[in-house]
Amino acid sequence: MAKETKKITYSEIARRSGISIATISRVMNNSSNVKDETRKAVIDAMKELGYDTSALEVLPSKNNNLILFNIPSMDNPFYSPIIQGAKAAALRNGYNMLLNADPIDEPSINDFLSLLKKTDAAGVIATNCMPRSALLKLNNTIPLVQCCECIPSLDIPFVTIDDVTAAKNAVEYLISLGRKRIAFINGPLQYKYAQDRLKGYLAALDEANFERDSSLILQLQEISYDMAVSAAFQLLNTSNRPDAFFTSSDVYAAAVINAGRKSGLSVPQDIAVVGFDNIDLSFMCTPSITTVNQPKFQLGFHSCEMLIKRICNEQLPISSMYLNTELIIRETTQKV
Template sequence: MKEPPPLRKDVCMNKKKPTYSDISRITGVSMATISRIINNSGSVKPETRQKVMGVMKSLGIDTSELSIIPRESNLIIFNVPSFDNPFYSTIIHGAKASAKRNSFTLLINEENIQDRNVDEFTALLKKSKATGLITTNQLAPHILEKLDRTVPVVQCCECIRDLDIPFVTINDVATAHMAMEHIIALGRKKIAFINGPIRYKYAQDRLKGYIQALEYAGIQKDQDMIIQLSEINFDMAVSAAIQILNSPKRPDAFFTSSDVYAAAVIKAAKRLGIQVPRDVVVVGFDNVEISSMCNPSITTVNQPRYQLGFLSCEILVKRINNDPTIVGSMYLETELIIRESSSISLNYQES
């Protein structure tokens, strides 16, 4: 094995304690891998470990307690922001199937990870001897990087694309545009949009797709037609839909970023004696169970939720095992499922 490169004078003469950045610059090894070596978390190639430890010794760092420690558990943490959103259930099933296939155990964690509790969450990872983390949360870049320095991380659905942390997601902009094209093709022009918390990538991108489709069709965007909700909440969405349906600018269609919102629009329309889809077309997103159980059933975007969870876990296992065949980030395909809420018969077409 090649000897580590000679230390630069500015590093040798620096009296401050060497940092991860110093070690990374000298070895050419990522800070996430260096962290796993120092914390004995995750798998690292023996030659990489030896190279890093050699440089650490030359920097005067005591490496006597950094001997190779075998993995103490096969625990993977799957983090979701809320159990209330039915969207996550099938994703979790997919991740569980992959974990079982690879002899890992999946533990579900419900928590919004922020600056105020990230230290508590990293302590949980260490205390539970977790070997990896899948997160569906919207996280700040510095928090995501901190977690990845503790254990290998894979982003699922929500992601920060310009970080060197793999993700599995869909193209929300293009998919929202596709759903809007369907509504516009039905002759609808006063299209309201009910969106989820704007801090999430999916909400930002689906809003972009909505606006993009309006622009392409030559329809003027009306800010009053965009309803931004703070959470995925059925009752809140019903109230919002009733309010806009009672307004002078009553829409003739709704596109929603969640099937929960779409179901709420249908309930609001029924309360007001408005017929779906004759008077108002409704299109949802996610294809969760409620979309087929509603009356009328909801036209929606099908996300491959099982595959999102399964592939996220497959990539994570490869990261944990330092598998050289690891696949990079992935965008999965979606499809529009047309059901009763947008199936307008010839008798319903307006002249």
């Protein structure tokens, strides 16, 4: 950071130079992802405004070819093929990829920015659910693409799916099987996917003129198999139990199958089950799980391709992408 006798005001530099605040922030953080002529224009404007630019005179290396891929934790198997897709795109374009598992939020954003400086990363792919302030701060520091999780209202590119439509189609399929009381096991509501899958579930019920029953919605705080088994078991042992479950994760769907066995019920005879993600667990279970397939490899691949375009051309227009999903019919919804 340049040393100065007065506080640096990015908006003042932007007015003088005609360069965006986001690009000025990259110059101030000695990012290599800025064209030489752009960097010079920012430094010249700062000199005209009386700022000390000595710390910015040494240009950073242009040889950094590292992409940092960040996930919230290593516990969720959903991320594995996404990571594989991103790595394939990175190698295809001559980049290396570093995997990091950490939350990115208000308490941790500065630590994450320090990690970016230490690794000299050229850009970041983030699958994290982030508050707007942390997301904007990160985007103003380094080229960024969001994968799966995103805030569509911000001008930050992302690759994701239409969770509302995917969930609605899954619940409509259960309704077409003649199921009347459809429960929903959902993940943490701070995540976009959980909010949107809840919207899709409710939309399907409304269109079928089914009464909304809050007792059928189980809102869990993490992707936990044990928590889902316990929650489903309690619901299956009520006097008016559900005859179907839609779950926002295949992990939850497997938990419902286990809870059904413990309750003396059969899948799909007594309860039909639809999961989400199409991870390996979904076809390894007995019975195999009907699920919504996300194009996981493609999510990672396209996110990385999009990021590399941002790294190579900072003037590239913002673009985002919604990939298609598919309902995979398996044994947990066979007609009986």
